[in-house]
Amino acid sequence: MSNPPLYRVADQALACYPMIREGDSVLLGASGGKDSTALAEYLASLRRRRFPLRFRLEALHVRTELESPPGGAPPASSGQPETGFPAVRALFSAWDIPVHEIPVSVLGRLKPGRKMNCWWCSTQRRTELNNFAVANGFNKIALGHHLDDILETLLMNALGRGELSTMPPVLRYEKYPVEIIRPLCFADTEMVVRHAENRGWRAMTCTCMWQDNSRRKEARKKLYALTGGDYRQKRMLLEALRNIKSGYLP
Secondary structure, three states, rough: OOOOOHHHHHHHHHHOOOOOOOOEEEEEEEEOOHHHHHHHHHHHHHOOOOOOOOOEEEEEEEEOOEEEOOOOOOOOOOOHHHHHHHHHHHHHHHOOOOOOEEOOOOOOOOOOOOOHHHHHHHHHHHEEEHHHHHOOOOEEEOOOOHHHHHHHHHHHHHHHHHOOOOOOEEEEEEOOOEEEEEOOOOOOOOHHHHHHHHHHHHHOOOOOOOOOOOHHHHHHHHHHHHHHOOOHHHHHHHHHOOOOOOOOOO
């Protein structure tokens, strides 16, 4: 059986960037959403098939008070299928990925006078991921950021900060002895959605019920205006970041 398209482009990313080496210990940031769940399935499949390198794979879910599965989780006695992270945990178990969970109050950590936003929440969860990785011997943290995330961040930084920067597929922290890896860097959001629907678990996953990142929504619109949603155009835009002609820039 041929690999799904998502697996094929993730394989390309691993061939292009040195993300996983022999003996690595990889901690997956499991948000409960479709992106990190798709990444978990891919990495689990990687261990089962011809990938020659052996690596440790576990997941961490940083649970916050902002989580809510779509429509709310059904009561345990309702007889309905579970949704939200309990369902995702069952998927991870089927894929032989141990899952750890840490409760964090992102609202409780919010400084007086500050409004809740996606950046604050992600920063708190990322800090917990980093600390857990260091304390438990992981040298890689795998995140489910995909091609659209990377290009939207590029536009946000260029148009909002006047700098050319984004989420790199591989990032070595200066503060922590770990690397961030993004194996889905060549997969766009449509590819992830199709994969989740084909696998039958998209409706089981969940994300934060407070998502309202207006800057990213605007960047998403601008990315669509640039590319028309065309996958090849998105890949070319990412490739341009790897093919910079500095002599022809200011």
